[in-house]
Amino acid sequence: MVFAHGFGCDQNMWRFVWPAFAEEYRIVLFDHVGCGGSDLKAYDVGKYTSLEGYADDIIAICRELDVTHGIFVGHSVSAMIGAIASIQAPELFDDLVMIGPSPRYIDDQEYTGGFSEAQIHELLDFLDDNHMGWSQAMATVIMGNPDRPELSEELINSFCMTDPEIAKRFARVTFLSDNRADLARVTARALVLQCSEDVIAPQAVGAYVHQRLPDSAFVLLQATGHCPNLSAPEETISAMKTFFEARDPERRI
Amino acid sequence: MSQGIDDLEDLFDNAPCGYVSAGPDGRITKANRTFATWLGRERSEFVGRRFQDFLNIAGKIYYETHFAPLMRMQGFFNEVALDLVRADGSRLPVLVNAVERRDEKGALRFVRITIFNASDRRRYERELLEARRSAENANAELQELNRTLEERIAEAVEARMKSEAALRQAQKLEAVGQLTGGIAHDFNNMLAVILSALNLLERRLAKGEDISQYIAAANDGASRAAALTQRLLAFSRQQTLAPEPLYANQMVAEMSDLLRRTLGGTVRLETVLAGGLWQVLTDKNALENAIFNLAINARDAMPQGGRLTIETANSHLDEAYGAEHDVKPGQYVMVAVTDTGTGMTSDVMAKAFDPFFTTKGPGKGTGLGLSQVFGFVKQSGGHIKIYSEIGQGTSIKIYLPRYYGAAETRKHLEAKARRRA
Numbered sequence: 001m002v003f004a005h006g007f008g009c010d011q012n013m014w015r016f017v018w019p020a021f022a023e024e025y026r027i028v029l030f031d032h033v034g035c036g037g038s039d040l041k042a043y044d045v046g047k048y049t050s051l052e053g054y055a056d057d058i059i060a061i062c063r064e065l066d067v068t069h070g071i072f073v074g075h076s077v078s079a080m081i082g083a084i085a086s087i088q089a090p091e092l093f094d095d096l097v098m099i100g101p102s103p104r105y106i107d108d109q110e111y112t113g114g115f116s117e118a119q120i121h122e123l124l125d126f127l128d129d130n131h132m133g134w135s136q137a138m139a140t141v142i143m144g145n146p147d148r149p150e151l152s153e154e155l156i157n158s159f160c161m162t163d164p165e166i167a168k169r170f171a172r173v174t175f176l177s178d179n180r181a182d183l184a185r186v187t188a189r190a191l192v193l194q195c196s197e198d199v200i201a202p203q204a205v206g207a208y209v210h211q212r213l214p215d216s217a218f219v220l221l222q223a224t225g226h227c228p229n230l231s232a233p234e235e236t237i238s239a240m241k242t243f244f245e246a247r248d249p250e251r252r253i
Numbered sequence: 254m255s256q257g258i259d260d261l262e263d264l265f266d267n268a269p270c271g272y273v274s275a276g277p278d279g280r281i282t283k284a285n286r287t288f289a290t291w292l293g294r295e296r297s298e299f300v301g302r303r304f305q306d307f308l309n310i311a312g313k314i315y316y317e318t319h320f321a322p323l324m325r326m327q328g329f330f331n332e333v334a335l336d337l338v339r340a341d342g343s344r345l346p347v348l349v350n351a352v353e354r355r356d357e358k359g360a361l362r363f364v365r366i367t368i369f370n371a372s373d374r375r376r377y378e379r380e381l382l383e384a385r386r387s388a389e390n391a392n393a394e395l396q397e398l399n400r401t402l403e404e405r406i407a408e409a410v411e412a413r414m415k416s417e418a419a420l421r422q423a424q425k426l427e428a429v430g431q432l433t434g435g436i437a438h439d440f441n442n443m444l445a446v447i448l449s450a451l452n453l454l455e456r457r458l459a460k461g462e463d464i465s466q467y468i469a470a471a472n473d474g475a476s477r478a479a480a481l482t483q484r485l486l487a488f489s490r491q492q493t494l495a496p497e498p499l500y501a502n503q504m505v506a507e508m509s510d511l512l513r514r515t516l517g518g519t520v521r522l523e524t525v526l527a528g529g530l531w532q533v534l535t536d537k538n539a540l541e542n543a544i545f546n547l548a549i550n551a552r553d554a555m556p557q558g559g560r561l562t563i564e565t566a567n568s569h570l571d572e573a574y575g576a577e578h579d580v581k582p583g584q585y586v587m588v589a590v591t592d593t594g595t596g597m598t599s600d601v602m603a604k605a606f607d608p609f610f611t612t613k614g615p616g617k618g619t620g621l622g623l624s625q626v627f628g629f630v631k632q633s634g635g636h637i638k639i640y641s642e643i644g645q646g647t648s649i650k651i652y653l654p655r656y657y658g659a660a661e662t663r664k665h666l667e668a669k670a671r672r673r674a
Contacts, residue, residue, distance in 0.1 A: 008318030012326065124309030126336075169531040175314075199305065199313045211272070224279060224303070226317035230325040 006076025010036025034166030271368030446474030519558025554594030
């Protein structure tokens with residue numbers, strides 16, 4: 001079972017979820033290049049100008065670890081990255097768990113993405129303008145954490161330690177992406193987990209993904225926001241297990 | 254009691270910062286008056302909505318992707334720069350702190366969010382960023398200038414080196430030209446002597462007259478031509494030296510008559526010969542030639558006349574001097590030729606031994622005299638040094654290594670020398 005984090009965090013965002021599957025599955029956790037503990041030097045501006053670059057990394061990780069017929073769990077933009085990887089290498093994953101997926105964030109005629117083009121550009125401008133306030137605030141947040149000794153120093157320091165320049169580029173790639181056409185080409189079975197009141201991936205988007213995927217289940221979670229894996233891990237785990245139980249119980253990674 | 258609660262409510266409502274309380278589900282239960290006033294809304298409008306609903310679009314996205322996860326994982330966040338949207342659509346830059354309040358069992362009771370107005374701070378930050386950007390731009394421009402400066406200097410140096418090389422080549426060609434001119438002139442004179450002698454010889458021979466003086470003249474011309482080629486060979490360091498033990502004093506004495514004639518009436522020759530002078534092992538002709546060369550240079554440096562001194566002395570060159578002048582330390586015989594002429598500038602001194610270097614007019618000097626002396630001295634394992642002052646004169650000292658010959662030979666030679674003297 002391969003877990004892929006989305007924009008804004010790293011593999012730590014799975015910390016309340018993956019232990020629930022550790023007995024049954026081999027767990028693969030990683031940080032996208034430019035996030036968390038990844039080697040920032042490996043960041044290649046050209047490669048990561050589209051989600052395919054990130055999908056190639058997932059394929060490489062799975063091939064290195066001999067993952068076949070596995071389960072891919074992707075949050076936010078990584079749900080689509082996993083879908084692209086599964087199209088390019090169908091043998092890797094039998095199932096995709098897509099948490100808060102969105103194939104396109106900007107509205108387009110009949111399609112509702114949740115954002116106007118102007119809003120997305122406002123976001124990208126914010127990233128350009130507010131660099132200092134943003135990174136300083138993050139440094140304060142991450143470094144000054146005397147009240148929670150149970151979080152190890154290592155964890156605190158690596159959590160959300162995204163390089164601001166790379167974060168900017170990742171945001172640009174994410175929020176300007178349009179992978180709607182890829183959905184119909186996904187052959188793996190998919191579970192779409194949709195949050196209530198998710199400003200980033202509204203219900204209409206989740207419904208669209210579910211409708212376009214050839215073989216998918218759709219679950220609307222009680223959880224609000226965009227990160228049910230953190231805010232409502234029990235509900236997330238339960239929805240995933242229900243989905244898997246409907247499958248062949250023999251399946252293992 | 255009632256007074257106390259009023260007081261607390263006043264503190265809460267009119268604090269210099271915004272206070273918002275949210276339930277475990279993230280929905281706002283309470284907002285203070287300060288916050289409501291900042292956003293131009295009624296306090297009741299906030300209840301039931303989420304804090305991120307009042308952020309601009311970037312703030313909403315960042316709240317969901319960064320700060321909500323952070324809050325869930327470490328229980329608080331501090332001083333996050335966000336933009337709130339007022340009722341009229343305008344933006345309010347704020348710094349936001351948030352902290353979870355939990356009960357004894359660890360269950361989340363509520364979230365306390367504290368909001369500071371950061372309009373001023375954001376403006377400073379923007380100014381600072383702009384200042385930094387313009388500083389970076391200025392720096393980049395400066396670096397560009399520096400980079401091209403290095404290039405320009407490299408180009409200039411290269412051009413300079415090229416022109417210097419061209420100049421050297423031109424100087425060499427000029428010197429070769431001068432040399433060729435001088436040689437041609439000299440040879441022409443010698444050939445003229447030989448030819449006219451042969452011509453006269455032919456005529457006198459026909460008349461059956463005495464022809465011996467013409468044969469002598471032709472011989473003389475041919476000999477001088479041979480001597481010139483010898484000098485050219487010496488310059489090219491291809492002359493064969495035949496060293497023999499000899500006493501410089503004796504040699505100088507033998508040369509004085511010839512020297513006096515060469516120097517002419519205005520230059521007085523003096524010799525200061527050291528007693529007990531060591532002998533040297535050297536080529537007699539080459540040394541004579543060297544002294545002669547130096548004497549002629551000395552004469553030419555004294556067009557108004559003056560005094561030419563030839564001096565000999567035993568000399569010891571020590572380690573320090575040897576190291577400084579690239580010569581083996583030890584005992585030498587010194588022969589100095591000193592004039593009271595015009596002297597040399599340091600520039601001229603530096604080039605004096607260069608082949609083809611001459612201060613004399615075209616056709617007068619070959620530029621080979623001193624070079625030839627230098628070549629001979631070096632070939633003999635000796636040393637040569639110029640001392641000169643403008644207007645005072647020049648002294649050129651030749652050092653030749655002392656010869657440690659057999660005592661008997663020396664005694665014999667000394668006796669012979671005394672007899673001659």
